[in-house]
Amino acid sequence: MTGLLTGNSWTGKIYNGQWVGSTGGTAEVSEPATGAMLAEVGLGNAADVERASREASEAQSAWAQRIGPERAAILREAAKTLERHHEEVERWLIRESGSVPGKAAFEVQLAQAELWEAAALPTQPWGHLLPASQDGRHSAARRLPLGVVGIISPWNFPFLLAIRAVAPALALGNAVVLKPDVQTAVVGGTAIAQLFHEAGLPEGLLQVLAGDAEPGQALCEDPNIAMVSFTGSTSIGREVASAAGRNLKRVSLELGGNNALIVLDDADVDTASSAGAWSAYLHQGQICMTAGRHIVVESVADEYLDLLSRRAAALRVGDPNREEVALGPLINESQIANVERVVNETVSSGAELRAGGKRDALFYRPTVLGGVTAEMPAFREEIFGPVAPVTVVRDEEEAIAVANDTDRGLVAAVQTSSAERGNALANQLRTGIVHVNDQTLNNDAYAPFGGTGMSGNGSRFGSQSSWDEFTEWQWLTSRSQARQYPF
Structure with a gap:
């Protein structure tokens, strides 16, 4: 079986459905335990974000029109693909993030659970009927995808904390631009791109480019990005919230704790x-x-x-x-x-x-x-x-x-x-x-996960919570025949 990360097709590149060169240059990824160089990854800059968000926006409309079972099938295939390659992902977590084997295996198991939970979303009810306030008018509320979701993920649980946003966002009909931390860009970005590529995700829907402040700022400002999901420190979260808020974007912040x-x-x-x-x-x-x-x-x-x-x-x-x-x-x-x-x-x-x-x-x-x-x-x-x-x-x-x-x-x-x-x-x-009567480190893919105060802005990760995070309500009314009004 060919590995997710074997070969050099992705070395020094970013992902738009294929591995392509970037204008942001490259960076070396090293092993914290030894200092040894593990890989070279492509870096994105503001120009790369502009291109990625535009391509993602162009691909998103057709994806949103796909029937729910078709989107669900790709998420299920991603889960099965991860099962085939879990040992390889775990080994990268050990070497790239300094994880001990037990933590690495646990992280991959949680990520797989996130994929299965996300796969259940597209076939759930996505709205409800509303009472008619006028004769002859039908009224309904339905959830629609936001469009393109920008995701900024951290280095500590790089695989899980990217997947938990990428998977439900895609499942609910959005496209995604993922910016993993440079320090863990292989397991936090490249492996996820390869995973969905092998699962058959249509080209353009997932864009992956590592980077630091410049592409992060660009995600908050780009007009094609409807929402930014950020996991990281409270100090950087404030900057993300400020930049995205100036552009009236929805922001999901999962920040630090004490x-x-x-x-x-x-x-x-x-x-x-x-x-x-x-x-x-x-x-x-x-x-x-x-x-x-x-x-x-x-x-x-x-x-x-x-x-x-x-x-x-x-x-x-x-x-x-x-x-x-x-x-x-x-x-x-x-x-x-x-x-x-x-x-x-x-x-x-x-x-x-x-x-x-x-x-x-x-x-x-x-x-x-x-x-x-x-x-x-x-x-x-x-x-x-x-x-x-x-x-x-x-x-x-x-x-x-x-x-x-x-x-x-x-x-x-x-x-x-x-x-x-x-x-x-x-x-x-x-x-x-x-x-x-438990410890503090718990995570379930179906539980509403998030904090209050300086630990977050009220957003929650988790299967049912994903509807609130990655969709928006539309009120739809219809009449079988148009009517005239007094004016």
Whole structure:
């Protein structure tokens, strides 16, 4: 079986249904664990975005007119194609993004679920009848595709976080211009282009070009782009929202988090520390849902800190492509330097370093910080690294107040022996997602995923939510015969 990414047809190029040269030049993609060059990808600039959006717009009308079962069939074929090539995609995730094998396999499984859920959308009801307000007039509301959707996807879960927008947007009759992050442009862009190419998607409907600020800005300004879907940091999300807003485009923002894992006094502390370690250290803490604040009631705080520190010390760090490890490298020097800064400043402010706090190249030891208070950087900032800051509170009421003491609102988790108590506490948390007796890192293709506050603008990913994101309502009335009016 020929691989998705074998050969060099895509090297140094961008995709418009075929692999073509760009005017934006090329970039090297390197392996974070070793620094080795993995590939050369094509870069898009504003001129490439203009061409891509125009071609996508020209192709979209015919695609929207295709009957639902035909669009669904292509999404199903993409899911089956991914099943055939899943090991290859997983290997690229390991090498290009620093994923450990388990995380890579999990990401591909989630992406496949997104494809299957998207495949169900085109054959669902797409509107409803409305009551007639006048005799002889039929009235209906129906959902229509937006046109061309621009998607800006990140480097941390590059395959999944692109697919979860690309698949439903296409399924609902839109065309797509995808701009993956340059650091993971192969698995986050090239592999997706190849996947849909092999599945038989008509030419022009999916355009893929990697790049940084210039093509991102162009997506927000191009008149052929009806909507921009952005996943990434809150700071860049503000810029995307501002640029798209000036052009009256719909914007979907899934941004950063500063998520709380709350451990109540009746929790099983050993189990809670397991959830805490998983929430803090999976994929080196480079996940928007990472537990960045561990808020623990004081009666169990010492035990929780001890257990979490032991778990952190036992986790092995190294090259996930060459050895069995729990944590791989961080994505780049800038990222690990920021983690170092936050940890060092927090310790200088009076926190206790209970585990970790050391780096080697782009590898950072899983870290536990005790005695973290609300004034310290580790409490206020999204670290995006393998750091578990622990804040001790008197009781449940203070835990709620401390958890809500942030402008972010993506996800929270609560550990307690009483699900009823946890559910009642969940009602008081200002987040888009809450998990009771679980960890913070959960994702289902059919669940409404998104945050509040500075974690998002109210948009949601997920099968049914996709109708709200990638279509718009049209009110349609008709009469069997035209009528005259008083004028």
